[in-house]
Amino acid sequence: MTILHWFRDDLRLGDNPALNHASQLAKTAYVYILEEEASSLGGAAQVWLHHSLSALNQQLQGNLLLYKGKASDILPELMETLNAERLTMTRRYHLAGVKTDAEITETLSGLGKSASVISGNLLWEPEEIAKQDGTPYKVFTPFYRRGCLNAQPPRLPLPAPELDHAAIGVNNALPLEELGLLDGSHWQTEITNDWEISEQGGHSRLEAFSNASGSDGINDYVDGRNFPAKTNVSRLSPYLRFGQISAHQAWHEAGKNKRPDDRQLDIFRSELGWREFSYSLLHFNPDMKTDPLQTRFASFGWAENPEHLKKWQRGQTGYPIVDAAMRELYQTGYMHNRVRMIVGSFLVKNLLLHWHHGEAWFWDCLFDADRANNSAGWQWIAGCGADAAPYFRVFNPVTQGQKFDPDGRYTRAYVPELQDMPNKYLFNPWDAPKDVLARARVQLGKSYPFPIVDLKASRQRALDAFADLPKSKI
DNA sequence: CGGGACTTGGA
């Protein structure tokens, strides 16, 4: 007997309950399908996926079968060819995926075969965390503190199984190149040098974070994670996105050198909690990518300004911390969390552009672009999310820059035209006296743009617009 | 320079 494991966002052998289940029962075959669906992968994520599949195939000694198309067309035939009786897969939470999985299960059952959807990518399943009245939480803090932390603690990670590869007499599988994941994007060149894109790479990253010395990594996570020039954030997001490490591995590994009540560990784990919260929101609000969770936002008067949008995307807004972050994103496929909030607030509040624009750009540019986290994050910063993010919370890119990049190391790295600006005016060069600008060889409007909007006026415009929202959430 | 104002869900 043969079992087919269908890899999706669980591209790992360790701590993979569905794969373990398969391997305990029979010889195992493996497939990845590049599914064609409405919300296809962004450019950066495609590059990540390409390298991930290459690495996974090596781990599987070349036994990973690759296809492109509709899973419901491909799988029944493939299982017939392999003489596989059962399909295993790790549970997923976005509507298109959930529907596909239900459809496949139904089809296979009609063919006398079976399918098992097994949980493995979340610490707590959405159904496990509910308020007293049984309805899902809408605010992070009670979700995490009352809900998650009082529920069953996350189990220990499972070891990678002993795999017994099934013989694969299949000749219609595609070579990796033919998935077309590297076609026509600038992400594939030098940017992948910064990352070891594999399960092993995820573990190295997690190890470096958990086992850091001095005030690196988790040791100063609480404060250090807010400073984009510091090395305190875990940078695990792309690995979590594609399942190269599991949340359980991150949860437990991070705690191996810490007391269980260490505040650094608590806060790191609460960030994993944000991921759980996003997935819970996605599960209970399948249209979260497009529809505001607060329906009173449905007819909000967003501005239309393609010119502003383009300048935001390219890091040409004239606000150095915003521009640094947007350039980091485009150049590297990654953006530090603190500055994600700053650029998000700037787009949605100061430019008053629809959060969909931000969601789409991040989706295309981030290695870690994740259906749940990306939508939830943008709704949160726009104030239309479930969390009670107050509409008056407008980040000030000058203050935020001065506070979180005090020596300008991060900003100068991505905005080299301000290399010689003194810290005092780095985040507001338009305030600098003429002689300071001259000494720094900065010509506003030429070597670096003037601000595309006035901070005070645009903030007030946003506050007025948001104050005009209907009170009712129905 | 510190406190209070701005909002809203949840215990």
Added chain:
DNA sequence: CCAAGTCCC
């Protein structure tokens, strides 16, 4: 009461 913030006095 508390929450990834800012402004004004």
